[in-house]
Amino acid sequence: MKTIFDEAVRAELIARIQLLSPSHQPVWGKMNVSQMLQHNTYWNCWILGQGTHTYKQAFLGKVFGKIALRKMIKDEQPFDKNIPTSAQFKVTNTTATNLEPEKASWVALLKAYQQYSNPRFIHDFFGKMTKEEIGVLVYKHTDHHLRQFGV
Known part of the structure; x- marks a missing residue:
C-alpha cells in the first residue's frame, strides 16, 4: 500500500x-487548478498540525467514520471522483493565482511528512487515526487531486 511516509x-x-500549469483543466469536479492547490495546502497543514486548527469529529463520523475509513484505505483503489469535502476545505476564491508559490508550499508540506508528528490530529469524519492510516489517506488524497487534473 502506498503511503506518504515512503x-x-x-x-x-x-x-x-x-x-501542474495554469492550462490544466479538471477532468472532473468544480475546482480550477489554483483552487485545488490551495485546498491541498490547507488540508495538509491541517493534517500536519500547522496553523490553528480545531480537531473534532462530527457526530455522523462517530457513527460511520471508522467503517468509511477502512473502505477508503483498504486497498490500492483510488478515491472515487466527486467525493464530498468538508466545508472547511472548500476554496471559494475562483481567481487564478500564481501557481508556483502554491506548488512550492504543497511540496514543502509533503516533505514535512518525513518528520510527521501531530498527536492532536483527529479527522473531522474518520476520528482518531493511526500513523499508517494517515500515511495512506494522505497519499490517496494527493493522488486523487493530481488525477483530477490529469497528472
Missing part, C-alpha cells in the same frame, strides 16, 4: 505536482 512515493507525487 520517500519514493513522496518523490513521485512531488514530480507530478511540478507538472
Whole structure:
C-alpha cells in the first residue's frame, strides 16, 4: 500500500505536482487548478498540525467514520471522483493565482511528512487515526487531486 511516509512515493507525487500549469483543466469536479492547490495546502497543514486548527469529529463520523475509513484505505483503489469535502476545505476564491508559490508550499508540506508528528490530529469524519492510516489517506488524497487534473 502506498503511503506518504515512503520517500519514493513522496518523490513521485512531488514530480507530478511540478507538472501542474495554469492550462490544466479538471477532468472532473468544480475546482480550477489554483483552487485545488490551495485546498491541498490547507488540508495538509491541517493534517500536519500547522496553523490553528480545531480537531473534532462530527457526530455522523462517530457513527460511520471508522467503517468509511477502512473502505477508503483498504486497498490500492483510488478515491472515487466527486467525493464530498468538508466545508472547511472548500476554496471559494475562483481567481487564478500564481501557481508556483502554491506548488512550492504543497511540496514543502509533503516533505514535512518525513518528520510527521501531530498527536492532536483527529479527522473531522474518520476520528482518531493511526500513523499508517494517515500515511495512506494522505497519499490517496494527493493522488486523487493530481488525477483530477490529469497528472
